[in-house]
Amino acid sequence: MKRRRFLSLSACAMLPAIGLRAAPALPQEWRGAAMGADVTLRLHGAGTAQANGFFTEARRLLAHVENQFSLYRESDLMRLNRLGRLRFPGADMLALMALSARLHRVTGGAFDPSVQPLWRAHAGGGDETAARALTGWAEVAWSEHEIRLPRPGMALTFNGIAQGLAADLLADAARRHDLSDLLIDSGEIRALGPRDWQAGLADAGNRVRRRIALRDRALATSSPRGTLIGPAGAPHIVASDGRRAVWDTVSVSAPSAALADGLSTALCLMSPAETEIALAELPDCRIEMAIPA
Numbered sequence: 427m428k429r430r431r432f433l434s435l436s437a438c439a440m441l442p443a444i445g446l447r448a449a450p451a452l453p454q455e456w457r458g459a460a461m462g463a464d465v466t467l468r469l470h471g472a473g474t475a476q477a478n479g480f481f482t483e484a485r486r487l488l489a490h491v492e493n494q495f496s497l498y499r500e501s502d503l504m505r506l507n508r509l510g511r512l513r514f515p516g517a518d519m520l521a522l523m524a525l526s527a528r529l530h531r532v533t534g535g536a537f538d539p540s541v542q543p544l545w546r547a548h549a550g551g552g553d554e555t556a557a558r559a560l561t562g563w564a565e566v567a568w569s570e571h572e573i574r575l576p577r578p579g580m581a582l583t584f585n586g587i588a589q590g591l592a593a594d595l596l597a598d599a600a601r602r603h604d605l606s607d608l609l610i611d612s613g614e615i616r617a618l619g620p621r622d623w624q625a626g627l628a629d630a631g632n633r634v635r636r637r638i639a640l641r642d643r644a645l646a647t648s649s650p651r652g653t654l655i656g657p658a659g660a661p662h663i664v665a666s667d668g669r670r671a672v673w674d675t676v677s678v679s680a681p682s683a684a685l686a687d688g689l690s691t692a693l694c695l696m697s698p699a700e701t702e703i704a705l706a707e708l709p710d711c712r713i714e715m716a717i718p719a
Contacts, residue, residue, distance in 0.1 A: 456481040460488035461496065461589050463613030467596065470607040470621070480603040487595050488612075494519055495588040497542070507542065507581035512573045522584055522591060522684070523568050529587075529688045530563050532707045534700055537692035538563045538666045542581035548660040561666035586663070589613040590646055590687025597683075614646040614683040627677045627715045636715050640679070645714065646686035648694050649675040665695050670719075672697055677715040685711065 454477045456467045467484060469477050494502050494516060502519060506512040515523070529537035540561045547557035560579045567574045575581070584591075593616040600608055600618060607619035617623050622639035629635055630649040638645075650661030650671040661671055676693045680686035689711055693701055705711060 456484065458485060458488055460491050460592050460612060461585070462498070463589055464611075465592070465596075465613075466609075466611040468609045468611075469605060470619070472605055472607075476603060476605070480600060480605055483599045483603070484596055487599055488592060490518070491588060491592045491595065495522070495584045495591075497583060497585065503582060503584065506573055506575065510575045510578065510580070514571060515568070515573050518591065518595070519573070520568075520570060522587060523573065525684055525688060526563070526584070526587065529685075529692060532704045533689070533692040533696060534703070535563070535667060536665060536669070536695045536700070537586070537688055539582045539584055539586075540566060540580060541664050541666050542583040543579060544664050544666065545583060545655070545662070546581075548658070548664060549655040551657045558666065558668065563666070586648070586691035587684055587688040590644070590682070590684035593644065593683035610683075612683070614644065614687045615640065616644045616683045617641055627675075629675045629717050635675075635717065636677075638679075638714055643679050644681065644683035644686045645677065645679045646683060646690040647675060647677040647715075648687075648690040650694050650719075663691060663694050669695050671695055672719055674717040674719045675715065676713065676717075678711055679714050680708075680711040 454469045454472055458465045465488060492499065492501065497503065502512055502515065526537065526539050538561065540563045543557040543560040544554065546552065547554050560577065565576045589612050592612040593610045593614050596610045597616045597618055607621060609623050610616040615625065617640045622641050625638050625640050625645055626634040627636045627638065627647060630651040648663065650663040651674065653662040654660065655662050663671065671694050673694045676690045678686045678690040678693065680689065689708065
């Protein structure tokens with residue numbers, strides 16, 4: 427299932443006009459897919475061999491993300507959900523567990539990867555009360571040696587954060603290839619370098635409501651009604667404690683795409699007062715757009 431896109435990016439970026447400069451080289455672009463989203467990489471100032479080396483690593487990294495976090499093919503996450511335990515989780519799995527724990531804490535539980543049973547109940551028309559009894563992030567035990575789900579039927583989802591992680595991993599790879607002027611779009615956005623990328627922020631109906639310049643920063647947009655699930659057409663962002671969406675659409679910019687991705691997901695379910703408390707603990711994050719439900 428592909429997530430709806432909320433960002434429209436300009437085909438060209440703007441540099442500050444400082445003196446005379448040669449006409450810029452045409453950008454190089456690569457397209458792929460991961461975690462149900464199209465992926466686009468746009469490079470400026472890279473040689474062909476340098477770009478091809480990065481694109482080759484990008485394919486490997488995106489396959490790695492799928493192998494870790496997909497819920498639609500065999501992956502480490504699928505094995506964890508099926509068996510209730512995952513021995514010796516990889517570094518990226520541990521990184522998402524740690525970031526999820528942090529977001530769960532600062533959002534007062536609004537960000538909760540344990541909602542997968544509830545999501546499945548909504549998608550399949552199942553018993554919501556029984557599914558809610560199988561949620562509970564605080565009960566999940568994890569360390570570098572093992573992740574364990576304490577009760578049969580519990581399951582995790584990282585669909586609200588893994589696309590952001592993919593963008594961050596690609597940014598790290600770009601630096602290893604000495605690339606410093608590019609845009610990464612994995613469903614969430616990561617901009618590196620001196621350019622101001624023009625991003626159009628759209629609502630759940632895909633209408634652009636605002637435009638911002640994005641430079642050396644990440645951007646994510648979430649909308650509960652952006653994807654509707656199940657026979658009742660339920661919003662795809664659900665809460666373990668039964669709270670309903672407060673916002674139709676939330677766009678967040680942050681230093682990392684995973685942080686922007688997870689926070690924008692959680693904020694859809696949070697009141698203005700709760701949001702203020704969360705942002706006080708995340709001073710490098712900004713709400714770029716918020717549309718009430």
